[in-house]
Amino acid sequence: MSNKIYEIKHAEDITQLISKYAGKGKSNKVIWLALIGVFIDAYDLTTLSFGIEQVISEFSLTPIMTGVVASSIVCGTIVGNLVGGFLTDKIGRYRVFMADMILFVIAALVAGFAPNVWVLIAARFVMGISVGVDLPVAMSYLSEFSKFSGKSNKAARLAAWCPMWYAASSLCFALVLMLYFVLPAEYSHWLWRASLIFGAVPALLIIFIRGKYLTESPIWLANQGRLKEATDILKTSYDINAVLSPQALSNTPKTEHKTAKIGFNILFKQEYLARTIVAITIHISVAFQYTTIAFFLPSILTRFFHTTTLTTITTTLALNLLFAFTGGLLGIYLASRFASRHILVLGFVLQAIALVALAWVGHPSNPILLYLAIGLLGLWLFAEGFGPGAQMMVYPTMAYPAEIRGIGVGFNRAVTGVAQAIALFVLPVWMTKYQTDVFNIIAIFAFIPIVVIGFIIRFEPTKYDVDLELKSNIDINKLLLKDLS
Template sequence: MSTQSAAEPVVIRSAQDVGDLVNSGAARGSHAKLIVLLALGGIFLDAYDLTSLAYGITDIKQQFELTSVGAGAVTASISVGAILGAWFGGVLVDRLGRYRVFMADMLFFVVSALGCALAPNAEVLILFRFLMGIGVGMDIPVAMAFLAEFSRLRGKGSKGSRTASWSTAWYVATSGCYVVIMALYFLLPEAQHGLLWRFTVGFGAVPALVILLVRNKYMNESPSWAANQGDLHRAAEILTRSYGVRAVVAEDAEAVRPERDRPGLAEFARLFRSRYRARTFQALTIGLAQTFGYNAVAYGLPVIIASILAQGDLNTISASLVLNLVFAVTGGLLGMRLANAVGAWKLTFGGFAVQLAALVVLALVGRPEGTAYVLFAIFALGAFMFAQAAGPGAHFMSFASLSYPTTMRGTGLGFNQGTLRVGSTLALFFFPVLSSALASGVFWVIAVAPLMGLVALLAKRWEPVGHDADALEAEWQQAKAAV
């Protein structure tokens, strides 16, 4: 690749040249930054839709006369859809491209949000929550692929910091969800508070519609994906449009299309080849540990505060908002800022350690008596969420996305997300049952999750931040060809 002067075009001879150009940070187009923001907008929708029923589940139980098992089915249905959406969506992200899948899951968000808001019974609500989950499952692999592939390798705006930024977007969304709930709490007459959950869920269609409206002007395919499909000319066009780089393809350029396994289990088998096996298992274990703890605590916040901490409706909404906005968003920002300097491994390890300590404290405190003990318990919840956002919550995505080259990234993310959603489904389904049966003893069960994460990190000290998976894959392929 040559860049003889600022006025001369960038000459592309291979997919690695495209990756090197993006990784170096030499290309910094405004459209590329907007694509990153739109990808984060997709993650915002994921978190908003997953959180939107956290407060309203009590009203849903009353309106539809549900048992604890029925309520668990409503909350868990979105995760069941997310499992399928992630597994199949991840493969489609690699086969069809990032742009097409991103647009498809935005449509899922619009239709499912409106369907949930208008659901006449629990069965219809479960159906549309399931469809919403498919959109969520599809979105995570494609959004993380955009964040990784429109970012430089190191420095400001690096892959490590931007893949970690998903955590901040997530907690801004959950905070925004509670802001919407609080606004509706004061706007609606008290007799209509049972409808809060419908308005909250339906509002999730608005940002998805906004993204769909601006997609044609700003959104574009990943140049690295296009180049790795053998279409260097399309990659050059994307670089010109999104980065403002005058990119041209050399006449002697060699475009090599990726080897494709037949659709099915063979797609996922690539993740378990010798050079990726250990990373795949570690990323999955870290993901399972953080998602089980997060789903039990963060999505269970209203239940924890209202039942275990015995607080009323307004205190429950206010405390949930403060915990997300003050502790979680702050933690997410810190995790993003420290990604390059500290690395994902250390931040994730420290986060799991603080989570374990916070859960032990909550289990020992039990059901607090008196304002001081209630505030102490809420502070422990805040410590858990701060550590989650700064550590495993931010950086388990770095392990899942930066461990693989462009040609495998969607599949790797989809497999990771789909499989760990099994853990979140179990957490969402069983948490209402366990919290009713065990009260504060449920925190001992949740504490197993960060402990499992610590063990996985100690088993392999692998640092994904600053790692160029595409360059290493190219070296392996060249060595294979030479043999």
């Protein structure tokens, strides 16, 4: 623990200390627990990406029912995003996080053992609720347990959600690949079931170790007027030697009633409107593109490139690891050193090029064009990893202050859910009707954010710490009571 002693008088003091000194002690463990939550989100959303063909066969699904099964988890995320975002700001990060981990376990087990398609749909919907609830609270943890600038800053840690997402996707396909060789042929239809059940494992891990590392966010506690609890967490989780001023309770306004009145409409008030427009643009654009390329990647390889089952699994795994995951790792590096807006625009430009080129290639008629098409898919995934994929959570999380962060992230993720649900219904139809020309349609969703972010609204979320934006600029040296060094 630091030899310096800081006196806490106001909620802003807590925020300022964390903004400058976070990243020590148990706070890093909280970051990893939040990222494991993101891992579960990605894993659960990926499980039926390959397994949907087996589900269709096992339950004899019509195209309409296939769309219902595929979109049920996404529809659940819409509900979960809105409810989770509200509850994250209302009752705190810790309780919401633990509740959705328990929900994860139950939903994964029920889905894995579903006796019919209706139980599967219901379980996947509940699983979607848990995914939706988790992301607002996970992003709040990543932001509020990180310092604003320097190595491992807020932007870099928020961007880390992307490689974690693709690590989960890759693990999902690696597990499917392993089961492909391990399971006897007569049990091959259990591939999708086993992969769903495995999703409960990391959630159980968090539940078992929560007491040792996981705490409430001190920034949220401070904004609720609970300065003593927030100060205690600074000492136990951040190794910041802080003491509560005797005048703190009388000087700190109670904000519970203010928080209770906050709703989603605040995101559209003048001070936040431009940020909300940018965030919505990013989330809709990413949703349609990601659903096309990442979610339907096995279908693209099978339908358009005519790959075998084994080739589809191995190629999907390779593309996720070599391009999406490595792009996500690059995104962490870039997020800590460059403006988010510039990274986003570059990523969208590369994606637009990849999509237009894929439409030009069409159905590969020879091995050279086939490898070119796979390389273009890799380019799109790489650009997604370092650009829109990483930055889409940086924007809403760092654009809104702690008291509305859950609402902001939840609302934007709900927008993503609506866009994904629409995409899951229309894309199979578009792929059948337009074939590879569908890539030109999806390229529109790469061009629109280039125009909006690059030329119309140039908001930069990493320019300053939004948690201190509307508050007095506290000098940390004024908080310093004593330096024992």
